[in-house]
Structure formats: structure tokens, C-alpha cells
Amino acid sequence: MISSSSSAVQQNLVTDTWIKAPWEEFIALADNPAYEKGKFFYHHGYMRIEMAAVGPLHARENSIVSSVVKMFATLRNIRIVELNNATFRQRGVGEFQPDLSYYIGAEFQLPPRTNSPINLNEFQSPALVIEIGASSVNDDLGMKRLIYERVGVREYWVVDASADDAIAFSISDGRSGEIQESLVLPGLTLSLVEEALQRSQSEDDGAITRWLLQSFS
Known part of the structure; x- marks a missing residue:
């Protein structure tokens, strides 16, 4: 789990799973340099951020x-x-x-x-x-x-x-x-x-x- 400071979504962000989030909050995370190594997906009000290392x-x-x-x-x-x-x-x-x-x-x-x-x-x-x-x-x-x-x-x-x-x-x-x-x-x-x-x-x-x-x- 990764914590951030502003929204409820960011404060309870779980990676590698789909969670409900508005588009604006997804974009704030996707454009945040702290997550530059993540992979971002968004579909129908749900987002997924993959942070797993690639072996x-x-x-x-x-x-x-x-x-x-x-x-x-x-x-x-x-x-x-x-x-x-x-x-x-x-x-x-x-x-x-x-x-x-x-x-x-x-x-x-x-x-x-x-x-x-x-x-x-x-x-x-x-x-x-x-x-x-x-x-x-x-x-x-x-x-x-x-x-x-x-x-x-x-x-x-x-x-x-x-x-x-x-x-x-x-x-x-x-x-x-x-x-x-x-x-x-x-x-x-x-x-x-x-x-x-x-x-x-x-x-x-x-x-x-x-x-x-x-x-x-």
C-alpha cells in the first residue's frame, strides 16, 4: 500500500488491483513523479496502478x-x-x-x-x-x-x-x-x-x- 496526502483515494491507494476513482484523481496520480515507475490503467471509473518489479x-x-x-x-x-x-x-x-x-x-x-x-x-x-x-x-x-x-x-x-x-x-x-x-x-x-x-x-x-x-x- 502506498500513502499520499491529498485525497481519500491517495490515502488508501492499493497497487496492483482495480479501485474506484474519479478521472481527475487518477490523472493527479499518473502525472505524479513519485509514481513514475508505475504502470497506469483507467476504465469506466476504476484505476489500476502496477508497481511490481519486472524480473x-x-x-x-x-x-x-x-x-x-x-x-x-x-x-x-x-x-x-x-x-x-x-x-x-x-x-x-x-x-x-x-x-x-x-x-x-x-x-x-x-x-x-x-x-x-x-x-x-x-x-x-x-x-x-x-x-x-x-x-x-x-x-x-x-x-x-x-x-x-x-x-x-x-x-x-x-x-x-x-x-x-x-x-x-x-x-x-x-x-x-x-x-x-x-x-x-x-x-x-x-x-x-x-x-x-x-x-x-x-x-x-x-x-x-x-x-x-x-x-x-
Whole structure:
């Protein structure tokens, strides 16, 4: 539990769970330098602040998934930009800070290079969002999925770091459905992502990269 001084929400702030809070108090916390290492989410009057340290399991899974996505897009000549732990904000509606997010395709306009949250009232949401977790997987599949449905993300992946599983959802018209092959990166299957994660248990990055190059050729 983290204590602050001004509001009831701040004085009774519990991290890593959803608590009821007005948007203005959420923004005050999100913009507070004392919480700069936290990850912030807001949806329908509830906020979640994640302050858990990131260990090697999460970091390794993050790296492997990132490599798979970017290598596939590169070899398929698909325009792509990756953002790591970027904050996206739709004022008065919601905020999210996924592990990985991607703008994909020929038409996107990349937000400016600043340290301010990306304003979704001015810029489109990323095409693909990926959350990597172990203890947080149920939340990733639940409330966070609702956030991404609402803000116009086109595809959402949840990676269970403890099981090397990947679940993907295509999102359209505010609703999501499970898919086995990416629609924003056509031809990339979730089974290949899972195999890359499993290989990372015993193989180094060079070996995995060579295997990916062979698989994508």
C-alpha cells in the first residue's frame, strides 16, 4: 500500500488491483513523479496502478515476443513501429500502458517524440497491443481487454509468462474474438510465437533468431 496526502483515494491507494476513482484523481496520480515507475490503467471509473518489479522471466518473454513481431514484419516488408511501455491517454475515458504496442501499416501517423502520454483524442490507437504477465494474466484477459476493446485497438495478445502460452484477440466494433493467426500481421501464427517462447527456455537469442529466419523464409 502506498500513502499520499491529498485525497481519500491517495490515502488508501492499493497497487496492483482495480479501485474506484474519479478521472481527475487518477490523472493527479499518473502525472505524479513519485509514481513514475508505475504502470497506469483507467476504465469506466476504476484505476489500476502496477508497481511490481519486472524480473528476468517477464523481461525475457518481452524480448522474445518483440523479436518475433519485428522480424516477421521486416521480412514481410510491413511498416511497423514498436513502443515499449508507452502511455496512451483518452482524456476522461481511459488510459493504458501496455508492455508492447505497435503501429502497423502504411497509413498510421506516428505520435511526436515526447515524454508526454500519447493523446488518443489526436492520434489513433496502436494496431497491436501485447501484455505479458504471470500473476496478472486474469486481469489481462478481463478488465484490460475491455479497455482495448473500447479505445479502438485492432488486435490484443496476452502472453502467460509462466506457461509460455499466447492468446490473441481480434477487435472490431468494440468486441473481441479469439484468433489463432494475426490479422494485422497476416501469416504470423500464435503457435509460432509460443514455440519461440518455449525455445527461449534452452536456446540463446542467436539460435532463436536463426530459427525465426528459417521459419519466415
